[in-house]
Amino acid sequence: MDQVFNVLKQRFGHQTFRPGQEKTIRAILDEQQVVSVLPTGTGKSLCYQLPSYLLNGQVIIVSPLISLMEDQVRSLIKHGEKHVVAINSQLSLEERQWVFQRLNQYRFIFVTPESLMNRELINRLKHLSISMFVVDEAHCISTWGIDFRPDYERLYSVIKELSYPKVLALTATATSQVLMDIKEKLFNMSLPIQTINTSVNRPNIYYHVEEMQATATKNEWLRVFVSRYQGPGMIYCTTRKDTEAVSQFLKEKTSLKVAYYHGGMNGVERANIQQQFIQGSLDCLVATSAFGMGVDKGNIRYVIHYQLPNSLESYVQESGRAGRDGQQSVSIVLYDENDQRIHHYFRKELENEWQTYAQLTEMEDISKDSYSDIQTKWFDYQEKERFSKEELENRIKQRLQDKQNQVNQMLFFLNTNACRREVILKYFGHESIEAQEICCDNCNEFSQEGLPIGLYGEKLKNHQQKIKKPEEIIKKLFNS
Template sequence: MELENLLKKHFGYLSFKTGQKEAISAILNGQHTLAMLPTGTGKSLCYQLPGYVFDGSILIVSPLLSLMQDQVEQLGRLGEKRVVALNSFLSLEEKNYVLDRLQDYKFIFISPEMLQSSFILQKLRNLAISLFVVDEAHCISQWGYDFRPDYSKLGEIRKSLGCPLTLALTATATRKVRKDIIQSLGIEDAVKVESTIDRPNIAIWIEEIEGYQKKTDRVLELAAKLEKPGIIYFSSKKMAEQMALLLEEKNNCNASAYHGGLDQDTRILIQQQFIHNQLDVICATSAFGMGVNKENIRFIIHFHMPMQIESYLQEIGRAGRDGLASIAYLLYSPGDEQLPFQLAESELPSEQQIDWLFHELEIGHGIKGDALQFNQGTQERGGFSEVQWRLVENLLRKEAKEKSSLLDCKESIKEFVNERITMKKKNIYQMLQWILSNRCRREFLLNYFEEQVTSRIEQCCDICGIDEKNYSASHKLRKNHLGKIEWKEYLAGLLLNSELRE
């Protein structure tokens, strides 16, 4: 059966988006695949469609609970009942029920942390796994912008599962990171499907503004005039909450704050309200957006400067998934780069914390027999944040197996941390260089990923020129990035207005 027929039968689409068909064809030909496809081009289809061809289960490793939940619900809406997410949302009773019937599920989503359980791993070994999928695969690489230690173990886990056919998915990975993903997973012969990172329907606007109050006023102004829905990104939970309140009070806008400090139920509720058009604007930290399947987001605003180009592209890529014109604003005030520098340093343990931890190990605390033993008290006494502790604990267990002495182990960890902080600072300087540059924003981004501009875009960036009226709520005629009017949408709007008048 032709792939287009399968696509229409199971998903209702008539054609594939960029890179989808190439990735799916490689997988169906039994070839390991690394697919780098732009945010918003439907990477999940690359494993969902093969799931209806292969007999066995599709195991998908996903980094975020919200991302898993969204994918489960998306498949559920398509009528697929053989789908489950193995994560902390399941009660003990639910988890036992699922594990006893694991072979009945076609699509199994799982967190990398859950894969550390030998019991879970043994259950998975008893399955016929047709495809092993690593979503957000850039998390594997220590040079990736969102490195997660548990992801770096996926190569070993893949081996323990019998080296199944593998698909690695990412939206933003440099050549170095892509090479790291392939080596770490042990898929050196993988087919590479590498599409452009460019999203030509998203205009890019950078604006320098003096001071916090003027920046706040500008956000309120933009949120009032731009077509909604939209997302405003902050590096501070407190600022996200304050802006959501201001939007409701001053703009009479349905807005809500979303960040990692909220409980899971609240986060899911806000996400669903946004997806179902009950909220106009989300004021969010980077915790929001990954996997949110909403096609009509019209604007993205960055109140704070992102820490790297890759995460910026991920976040603006949540706009315009329907292919229609959208806009991304970044508001910069001189000195804004100090906050990402502080955040970068806070994510990693200091030399003093590492020295303290190894002193504890040297005097016997944290060692039981030949094994390393840690508890909550060790983390608290050392002043480690959850992120710092997870990194140190993983590194320590890894290095303890490879190094002959505690001193060698300590120096190796310090070296790793210093390399990470150097890399993070380099990423921030690159982001700042882009913000302060007077060359085409899009050309700079493409060059960063070793791509070239192939065609001129009418609504490109603030350097090349943008007509802001194209993105206002009062702008009647929606256009795509080629400047063509979307007549079907326009006529639908006219009919709706006519019905309302009657």
């Protein structure tokens, strides 16, 4: 038996790999640059954790969310790995200095893109033997770049300073355009790049769209749904205000244990809510997109989007939180055509930020205190990457157009009469599959009155029974 399987069994206690894992692991051991697209719930973290025990030196993992890296740190410690650290904004100055002085003692170094730009940290990393540079949730390079977190655009500069270690980019969702974006911004294009692209299809997730007319209608629908269908489940909202309002409504109108989660909460509050949900103390969690990436909870039975998701990429990522244990689960979008307004507002806000920035940079003796957070990041990015204002403006204009195109694609998914699963597969450039018995609302011929919620909690007596009728499909679909 070779070393890869030895480590898999002895270190991680597994006998076999999930789809795409072994291919990714062997690729990064043999090659210098690898990008791997693996479906949500297939264990992407193993793809860098296992090779680290076969390579010499430290592994840097760039992670987009503090909650995600904390989750991964806890998981590694739980499995016996003590040489792991997370570097982010939650460390005090004293803690940061203590960690910096001991970097050579760690095998895994988790860091946010922003923290990685610290000059002292880069200088210290240059004195280490970096075996692998990993970018987790690599689609963020494309989706969270110039308009939100410009430091993602600067990762290649750090890789270059570290003398080009092995680079592994991991994501669950990437169109051909996003894949190209990842490669151009992260890899040395003059060297070979191995691409591993597995299907985004999640056969155990049923897709459904419920058209709504107003907030009150949505809330009543939710009340009935969560009361009759056993979770645990998640409800995604676009704004922090909505997460709190929906959570409060469900607390008042049901007997369920419900909480909300968003980026405006402090770290202790977020960690507390996350642990409650993971440990099974909550029936339902109402959250913004700040929650979810890499969260290790396999038995989420439903994911509901309270509003129009901003893109098909985000939707597939977030709906993919359901059914990681392989059991039948459901993804539902509550769609009101007025939901488009919030995305228009976000795009307009970005336009206004740029116009103000352009005006400020024309003025003399302007303090950086006059800039907003994102404008300060643009200023730093321009200065350090030597971008002209015109080049930066073109990047932002392109990003605005991309955002509109993504919303349009999401609208197509919501309004189509075709198989929703096929729309997802086609968008991500994957091949069609054979028709599934349980697929989506367009394939299973449900009545126009909507989902027969009353059947959600019913158990199917014969799990192997051949499904022939819509009502039987529903029974199996929501078998708990």
